[in-house]
Amino acid sequence: MPRRRRPRAKEPKKPKFKIPFLDRGRPASPFCTESRWTIQQHEPLPPFGTGYKTKHRRGEEILAQMREEQLPQSIYCLDNQPPGPEPAEDAPRLDIEVADALRPLLTCGAHVVACRILSGTIPSQSPSSSSSFSSSTATACPPPPSSSPATIVAKIFDPMYYYHNGDYDIVDLADMEYCRETAAYQHLVRQGVDGKLLPAYFGSYSLELPLTDEQKECLAEVKGEDHPLLQVPTPVRRVRLILMERVEGRPMTAQLVYGDVNGMTNEARLDVVASTLEAYARLYFHGITHGDLAPRNVFLKDESETVDDLTKCKSIAARRLRFHRFVDLGLAYVLGHPESSFPRQPTSEMRPRNPIRLFWHVFDSGAVNMYYWLPKEMRSTETFQLWMLRRWYGDTRFESVGAVPIPVKNDAAWERGEALTNETWPDTNGEDLQRCDGDGDGDGDGDEDENGHGNGNGNGNAKRGWQLPSALARAMATISGLRAISIVIKQPTCAIPDDKTVAAVCDASHTTTSRARQLDEIETQTTTTPPTPPTSKATEKDQPKGFR
Incomplete structure (x- = not known):
């Protein structure tokens, strides 16, 4: 005879709040015109x-x-x-x-x-x-x-x-x-x-x-x-x-509804998104996390409205919309404030953080709110990340990214020569550490940055993403000159290495002095020369249908 389960004690229900049908003490807004x-x-x-x-x-x-x-x-x-x-x-x-x-x-x-x-x-x-x-x-x-x-x-x-x-x-x-x-x-x-x-x-x-x-x-x-x-x-x-x-211009939401964004070129729309993300990076550099990066809170200004202070550009395609101001700091917080839970950006960082680092996680960072400003063929996580790499990788206005995400195979923007492609790392426990050429497919375990916020974490399958586990990334960061290279564990399943593998990598760091010097020169050349966008377009087969 099956045993009868003992019924659980019911928790007392919270009193349901009933909104009064009519509140006589709540008049119309007193802040009317001419008051x-x-x-x-x-x-x-x-x-x-x-x-x-x-x-x-x-x-x-x-x-x-x-x-x-x-x-x-x-x-x-x-x-x-x-x-x-x-x-x-x-x-x-x-x-x-x-x-x-x-x-x-x-x-x-x-x-x-x-x-x-x-x-x-x-x-x-x-x-x-x-x-x-x-x-x-x-x-x-x-x-x-x-x-x-x-x-x-x-x-x-x-x-x-x-x-x-x-x-x-x-x-x-x-x-x-x-x-x-x-x-x-x-x-x-x-x-x-x-x-x-x-x-x-x-x-x-x-x-x-x-x-x-x-x-x-x-x-x-x-x-x-x-x-x-x-x-x-x-x-x-x-x-x-x-x-x-009072801020001039109109918010991005109004531009979507009334500004006929569909008539703008893809390049013009991406320039608007880029100027907004760069402004957010500067705001973060000054110690403010906005907390509500939405189109309604971003005002744009048409910089091509007047030419020589006389002629107005009436063509939609000729407009040059750029970021103007952020508004609504009701959800913002100050980094390094005595009451804040998060510290300020380290003093060693003398420039704003690269938007690649701030917005790589499109959902946690708020970049997903720019979805309808992106061209339709770019409304996917992988394509958006690739666009950020082409736009800001090596940009000297921002801090270096650290580790470079795995590039796309046969992409002209990542053709850096055989010296970087064929670089092989010391053997650790019989496993070779080698730079991936773009075919890697593994599980990316995101980790919060040193401030613990902004571009959060997330577990998920990430093609062309950060293939380096967080623990191994911190270990490899101790090796001088290896921050500009993305590496993966050469295994069939791309499993995360154990603590012994990480320790072996740290022990092998003292044998890579000459290699680190060579990679320092490669990193310097990479950061001083921004990559050029490839001329070939991705096929429709390579384009995911949306943010995932």
Whole structure:
């Protein structure tokens, strides 16, 4: 007789959050056109969230209490004000007027509006001489006249208009985006690159919104008339915001929808993608990981719009779109910040990292978001990686890649001569280490870089990928001059070598002095002369159908 399984104890179900059908305390957006507000300069708390040591500032107890009480969004925001100290009485003030809404409000997140300064002084952010992560000093500069165009953009982090379904703490989310974005902008100011890769930063502020009569009634019904917010003569709700420069151009998403990208040549489209990835590499070099590399967050500018400041290029094929600015640092984090989980790029690296290294893993790095900007015949992992190799391998503007991925057979870009092709490594345990000529097919075990982020890991079959296991790669890195060569274990199944094989390779490193000197000369010649793209095109049979 079969034994009956003992039934498992059922875990208590979490209370299901029910979104109220009608929230009387949540009116239409108050940040409409021609509305005027007085804002005061505010110093945010340290950043937190993904990439930082502190993941949540308010804790999960508050989120569990919200689910248990089933509070409407308006009551939850009124009862939970943004954390942190409030601005001092003598903090600089600005009077602003909303001129236009730049991001349609669809209960999706922060407001983005264009505004003009009516009165007050805009604090000018100057780089701090110290290396500490303190706020940058602010000096007063004259405001533009009220009749000037709206060149200032306000990003308002109001949790009242975030998407609310009970799965996360919207007050904590709004505060997280505000602190992360402010920390990233302040870091770029200290680096002296403010306004180059991102909009110019004009400081962080706090805004007080008076409560409406309906909000007072709803708060009294749910929380009682003795609520602390109702005991003051003029109850207000505090909201955080930042001011920045208005960016010219249009995002990559708008170019896809309205810009007729299909009419552009393949070379022009690839130039746009290349300029974006190179800009990301420079941003990473300055200590910022964007965290949301998407077409909607990349603004482009047509550099061929005017010729001799007179004639405009009207032909789509004649346009010269290039990267202009990144926006939206709500998910960004600062490398090397006291609260960050990841260190800064090593000081030994004096140039930005090569985009080949940053974007080799197309999914983990965010390069897959450029899918629809690529020509159709290039929308595959292998083809995209090969394009990166042809574009940036040996580019002296960036740091050297380290190990070269296995090239494609009979590719003109990799014809480096017999001296490199026929190079054979010392015999270790009866196994020869030899440079692969492009027919290798093995399992690539990706490993995170020394910073532990950015271009992550992944197990998968990778033709023409990194055939060198991570443990063996670190061992071979100790041999001088071997970083420009990709090697594989000459085995039928391309199995990963054991620890004895790795140890044998390390022991044999002292016998390769003359060979290392020869390879140093080859590496120098390789890095100083960028490879030329091959003239032959890949056949349709060699083109995979999509990113895999």
